[in-house]
Amino acid sequence: MSETRFLTESELPYCKGCGHLLVAQNTERALQKLRLDPLDVVLVTDIGCHGIIDKSFRTHTIHGLHGRAVALGAGVSAGMNDPARKVVVFIGDGGATIGMQHLIGAAHLGFNLTVVLHNNMLYGMTGGQPSEFTPQGFRTPTLPAGAARAGYDICELMAAAGASYVSRVIGVGDYSDTLAKAFRSKGFSLVEVMEICPSYGVKSNPGMKLARVVEEAGLAVKVFTCRGDKSYKTPASNDPQSLLGPALAVEAGHAHRLDKPIGIMLSGSAGEGIQSAAEMFAKAAISAGLHATKKGSYPVTVGVGFSASEIIVSPETILYTGSATPDVLIITSADGLGYARAAAGRMKGGLLMIDQSLDLPETGAEVVRLPFRERAGGRNSALHSMFQLVERTGIFPLEALKGVFLADRMSGKIDIATLLPQ
C-alpha cells in the first residue's frame, strides 16, 4: 500500500544544501508514521525561508506573521480543541527570537502542538544577520568577527517552561522518528533542528561542519524531556447565565420631589465605601422614580488615596453624564478634600456638606459641617453622609435609602442606627 503523501509533487523551494528541505521531508515521513489524514493536520508557518513551504504541503496551512506562528498555532489548537487533530508549527531562529514569549507561554500552558524550530543560526531571508540563537564565535555576513556571546539553548528553556517533549537533532539524514515522537506527545512539544545556511552560514564560516558548531556551542543533541503529561483543554462553560438577570432590577416604590437634575459629588478616601455608598444612593433615587447615573474616580492604585463618585439624579432621562461643577458636594475625609477642593472652588451656589474635622475650602456654596467620621467611623462615613444628604435635601424619602441598604448584604455587618441622621 502506498504511503499517504503530505507533500505535493512540486519541487521544494530551497537552495541547494539547505536543511529546510530535509525538515519538510522528515515531517512528511513522521506524519506518515502517525497514519494521519493530511486534513487532520494544520501546518502553521512563520516568516523566513522555512515559511514558504506551506504551498508544498497537502495539509491545511496557515502562514502568519514573523515571530507569531506559535501563538497563532496555539489559537488554532485551542480553537479546535480536538486532540485527534495535529497542529505543527514551523518557525526559524529569527521567529523564535521575536516570539520567545509565545514559545514559553505555549510550553507553560501545554497547548497541543509541535514546534519544529529550524535553527540555522542566522537570518537567511534578509542577508544573514545574527539571531539570539547564533553561537559564540559563529560568523555571519553582517558579523564577520563572530557572535560575542552564546545563543539561547531553546531546549533547556522549553523543558524548564513545562514542555511535554523536547529534543534537539542535527538536521541531516532521517530524523523522522524524533519528529514522530514529538507529534505523538500530548501537549506542547518542540524539536530543534540544527542547520547551517548554505548561502550565508557556510560562506561566512568556511570549512566549519554543522556537528562541530553544535558541539562547540555546548548544545546537547538529545531528548531533554519526555513526560507527555500536560495537555491543554480549552475551558468551556456549559451554561453561562445572562448578565441581565433580575438582580439588576431596582423596584419602584417611592415618590420624589425633584423637578430638575442635580449633580452630586461624594469625595472621600479609598477603602471607606465611597463607591458603594454612591451606588446605594443612586439605587434609592431609582426606587423613587428618578433616573440616575454614577461614575467613579480614583487613582490607579485603588486601595489608597482619594475615592470620588459623581452622581446625577434627574426626573428626566439623562443623556450627558458629565458635571463639571456639582450642585451638592460631600467631603468625608482629608483625601476627599484634596481631590474636591477645585470643585468646591467652582461652586457659586449649591450645598457643601463636609466633615467637621476638615478645613473649609473656598467655595460659593452653602456650607454644612457634620460629624460624618465621628458619628459613623471612617469606614461608614460615606454611607452615613448619604443618609444625611437625603434627610437634608428631601429629594426622596429616607425610607427609599433604608430599603436599598437593608436589601444589601452590607446591612448584616453595619447597624443601620449608626448611619441614620440623629
Added chain:
Amino acid sequence: MSFLDGSRLITEACVQAGADVFIGYPITPANLLYLYAGSRYPTMLAAPDEITTLQWMSGFAAAGRLPVTATSFPGYSLMAESVNMAFMMELPMVIILVQRLGPATGTATCGAQGDLSVIQGTLSGGFTLPTLCISSVQDCWDLSAEAVRAAVRLRSPVVLLTSKEMAMTVLSFDTSQLGEIRPPDRPCYSGEGPYHPYRAAEDLVPPFLPVNQNRFQVRLTASTHDTRGILQNTTEEALDNTRRLQAKLHKNLDSYTLYELDEEEGAEVLLISYDVTAQAAREAARSLRAKGRKISLLVPKTLLPVPPIYLDIAARHPRVVIAEENISGQLRTLLFGAAGRKGLSGVNGLGRMISPGEIVEQAVRGE
C-alpha cells in the same frame, strides 16, 4: 428599571449575537468587559499580552469560532500588525476599543475620543477596518450585536468603538426595551472541491470553511495571495484579491450603515457627533429647539468606511458643527479632509467631557 453599565450590555449582546469566545488582556477602561466575559462567554481565555490575544483570536476564528476582545489604545497599538493579518486572512472577529486619554499611557481613567484616526490608519495600504461606534446606552446593545453580525457577513475583523464613560458609567436603564438578538447564520462552504478560501461570490465575500474539517484543504495566509491562499508576489490575480478586500467592504456597506438622523426642515446648522459626546449633542439639540432654534443632528454609528450619505446630509446644511473629544477633530478631518468646507467648525475637548452648553454656544455663534 435596572442599574447597570454599558459593558454589561455590550457583553450580553455580543454573546447573544453568536460570539462564543473572549480572549483578552486587562486594561483600563476595558476591564469590565474582561470581568463580565469570564462569566458570560462559553469560553474565556486570559492572554499574556495583546499580540498573543489577536493571534489566539485568529487561531480560534480559523477553527470556526467567533472571538471578541476588548482593549484600549496601548493594547490596540500592540495588536495592529495582527489585525492586518486577520484582515488579510479574512477572519471574523470583534475588537472592542474603549478609548481613554492619550497619547501613550495618558490617563487610564479619563475618557477620550482619540482613536478614530488610529483605526483609520491601522491597515497598511489605505484599507479600511469596518468600525461601528456606540453613541448611547441602547447602542451598547444594538451596535454590539451588529458588530458581530458584520464580522461574520464581511468575513473581517470589525472594531466596535466606545469610550470610558460609555463603558463604565453605571446608570438607570429599562432593559425591557431591548430588542431580541439572534445569532447570524454561519454557512460553511458546501460546494464542490477544491475549495478556494479566497474565491468570492457576487458579494465579494468568500464562503468560509474552518480548518477542523476533512472535506477540503484550507489555506490561510497574511501574504499577498491568490484565491487558493497561496503566496504570490504581485501577480494580477493576487492583486485583484487584495483589491477585493477593500471592495467587499463598500459593496456591502448598506448592510451595516447605521446612523441616527434628526433633521429639521430649514435648519441652518447640522450638529454631528459620535460616541459619548453624541449624548451631549442630543441634549444640545433639545436645548436649542426649546429656545425656538432650528437644528439638525446626525449621529454616525458606522464610522468606517464612511457611508456617502453623511456627506449628502451635510451638503443640505450651510453650517456643520462637529463635536468630539480630541484635539484636532478626527471625524471632521475624516469627513471633510484637511481643506474642510465652508461653514464647518468643531467643538473639541481634551481630558474632559464636552458639555451640551459648549455645543449650543458653537451652534449659535455667527447667527
